[in-house]
Amino acid sequence: MGSIREKYNTGRTVFSCEVFPPKKDQPIEPTMDRIKEFKDIVPDFLSVTYGAGGSNAGHAVEIASFIKRDVGVEVLSHITSVGFSKAKLDDGLKSFSENGIENVLALRGDRPKTMTDEEFDSRDFIHASDMAEYIQKNYPGFTIAGACYPDKHFEAPDYYEDILNLKKKVDNGCSFLISQLFFDNDKFFFMREVMKKTNIKAPVSAGIMPITSAKMLGTTVTLSGTSVPKSLSDIIAKHGENDEDMKKAGIEYAINQIRDLLSHGVDGIHLYVMNKPEIARTIFEAVR
Numbered sequence: 289m290g291s292i293r294e295k296y297n298t299g300r301t302v303f304s305c306e307v308f309p310p311k312k313d314q315p316i317e318p319t320m321d322r323i324k325e326f327k328d329i330v331p332d333f334l335s336v337t338y339g340a341g342g343s344n345a346g347h348a349v350e351i352a353s354f355i356k357r358d359v360g361v362e363v364l365s366h367i368t369s370v371g372f373s374k375a376k377l378d379d380g381l382k383s384f385s386e387n388g389i390e391n392v393l394a395l396r397g398d399r400p401k402t403m404t405d406e407e408f409d410s411r412d413f414i415h416a417s418d419m420a421e422y423i424q425k426n427y428p429g430f431t432i433a434g435a436c437y438p439d440k441h442f443e444a445p446d447y448y449e450d451i452l453n454l455k456k457k458v459d460n461g462c463s464f465l466i467s468q469l470f471f472d473n474d475k476f477f478f479m480r481e482v483m484k485k486t487n488i489k490a491p492v493s494a495g496i497m498p499i500t501s502a503k504m505l506g507t508t509v510t511l512s513g514t515s516v517p518k519s520l521s522d523i524i525a526k527h528g529e530n531d532e533d534m535k536k537a538g539i540e541y542a543i544n545q546i547r548d549l550l551s552h553g554v555d556g557i558h559l560y561v562m563n564k565p566e567i568a569r570t571i572f573e574a575v576r
């Protein structure tokens with residue numbers, strides 16, 4: 289337990305999964321029951337998402353604390369800075385600290401539709417790298433991670449500028465990175481090459497999302513801006529109408545992606561399985 293960064297020094301691939309907390313007005317117990325099932329999969333850590341702006345963060349702190357204290361798995365708490373003043377970030381970090389959380393994923397987040405101009409304008413941090421710098425300076429007890437984008441972040445004018453911005457993030461304290469989900473491994477390998485040339489040395493976990501329905505792919509692509517290779521769109525065309533076949537084929541696609549990444553010496557695999565331990569189990573059993 290402790291700093292997740294150290295897990296990348298052991299010479300073996302770091303396996304992690306992402307989960308999300310229930311909304312504040314929803315009961316927390318069903319999510320806790322799902323999350324308990326991750327224990328026997330033995331992930332290196334679970335990461336807990338955070339609603340941009342903080343108002344949608346729901347039970348994020350309680351779920352993160354539950355993972356660490358009750359499930360006995362190390363946790364990475366996401367935190368988003370959009371609409372955050374320094375005082376609000378201080379409150380969030382203190383609450384993490386009081387709950388034994390030592391690792392944070394520093395994200396900018398995207399402006400929620402419900403956020404007022406006043407809330408948006410009150411932000412003290414423009415980029416994730418600004419927040420990382422603040423956390424590193426004022427809360428040295430936290431290990432900080434950051435996000436990176438094999439398909440380029442949708443706002444960046446070009447790939448290289450995005451990577452130069454990523455370097456600022458790492459220089460400002462992000463000691464390991466988790467990638468946005470991607471379906472084409474060549475994009476990830478290219479990003480690693482460009483990072484190497486830019487002297488970015490932080491380890492990177494590859495973000496993999498098993499696509500288990502045609503509808504899910506549509507939503508995912510809209511939210512992440514990730515490109516879809518022909519091999520995956522062929523799977524959707526062939527199995528999209530049949531739920532069971534589609535699920536099987538989507539999981540198989542993720543397993544093949546991960547096997548290829550492992551054979552190329554990836555530092556870590558981060559599964560976007562979103563509270564579905566049974567899918568994580570099937571995949572980890574196949575690839576570990």
Ligand code: FAD
Pocket residue numbers: 336337338339340366367368394395396397398414415416417435436441442443444445449450451453454456457466467468469495
């Ligand atoms: P930044 O690093 O700030 O980058 C955003 C844009 O600004 C990029 O185009 C970048 O090139 C540019 N930029 C960065 N720094 C500079 C600079 N110094 N000067 C000029 N331009 C700059 N969202 C949520 O709301 N909750 C979550 O829990 C969540 N979890 C995520 C987990 C992962 C692993 C990933 C990959 C994304 C997650 N997101 C989450 C989505 C994320 O908030 C969005 O992708 C958001 O648009 C960008 O966040 P960022 O931290 O990468 O931003």
